[in-house]
Amino acid sequence: MTSELGSVLRGWRNRVSPAAVGMPGGAGRRTSGLRREELATLAGLSVDYIVRLEQGRARAPSAPVLGSLARALRLTHDERDHLYRVAGAVVPTDRDLPRHITPSLQRNVDRLSDTPASVYSAAWDIVAWNPLWAALLGDPSTLAPRNRNLVRLLFAEGEAPIVRDAASRLVFARDIAADLRIAFGRYLDDSRLARLVDDLRSSNSEFAALRTETAVSRHVAERKTIASALVGTITLDCDVLTVPGSDLRLVIYTAEPGSADAGKLDVLRVAGLQTFATAAQAC
Known part of the structure; x- marks a missing residue:
């Protein structure tokens, strides 16, 4: 074997x-x-x-x-x-939260080269991203596998490089907790999701408090401001699209054409990707 x-x-x-x-x-x-x-x-x-x-x-x-x-x-x-x-492991079933990306979905992410794009699971594990995403938000491959999760990072470490005031952060935290509640109810047998919820509930008082609320809703879109070391602050529209036949989410950042933020994204596309390519060649 x-x-x-x-x-x-x-x-x-x-x-x-x-x-x-x-x-x-x-x-x-x-x-x-x-x-x-x-x-x-x-x-x-x-x-x-x-x-x-x-x-x-x-x-x-x-x-x-x-x-x-x-x-x-x-x-x-x-x-x-x-x-x-x-490998002698249990094969994922329909009762497990989907985390596998098909080659065709991966090709779509690869071809969205002019805009930051990624794929998340319903539990907000980041499972794929393109180079421009890494240039804008940091390279997820540098994180330990268990930390490649938006919910864990939000409640345990914060949202950097996303810039928010306290009120906006609370709204987002509630939105994500309400979204995660859908996944938790749908995939009760998923051990990784159960472990995520148990870990945060026992270690983070904010998450524990939000778990007592009853709101259930999907997180679909918002405008985000990001602090970039290469281009300064940049504000982009963030859209979350659910992949048909799966609970995977395709997350895309875009800027209004002709705006100052679109110009910054163009600079990041050149300077950021050059940095990313240099790092890849050094591996």
Whole structure:
């Protein structure tokens, strides 16, 4: 079983070109697919762990690790299920909160290159993002996997680089808590969602208080001001679109054409992406 896991990981890694995931190809590559360090970067794992998985020396990878690998490798649902099986893990079912991105949805995110775009789960786990998103809001791959969650970051660490006054933050916190209540009611068997709610309820008094409220609603849109080290403060419209047939959310930031904020976004597109590309080449 373990040798099959290593075999499929190597095969899937070799079929994904760097260009397909927004990474520079470069000359002198021994493979047309992803290097181990590139897969590690995309999945938020260490290179050593990727090596141990492929060589059969790492056993029983967790469901979050397998989910990250499935997304990074652009696996279909059937391929993702096979990955879970050969790793000896329980295959996600319809009772589990969807976190897997299909290759077609990933391509849509990749092609939205002129605007910051990302994909979140119904529990507000960020599961995909494009380079402009990372340039504007920070690169989620630098966070530990459990911290790639908007709700956890909001209540445990704050919303930086989003700029809000106290009243606006309270409105947003209530909005997100009401949205999370929908996911919690729909996916009662999802252990990761239950752990998130239990962790925050026991460690954060604000979240615990909001859990006692009964509002239920979806968070769909708002205007946000972001403090960027490259372009200063920039105010953008943020829209949340639910993916048909799934509770995944496509989140997109846009600026009114011809506005000062649109000009700042153009600057960020050039300067920010150059910084991001340089960092990717150094990996």
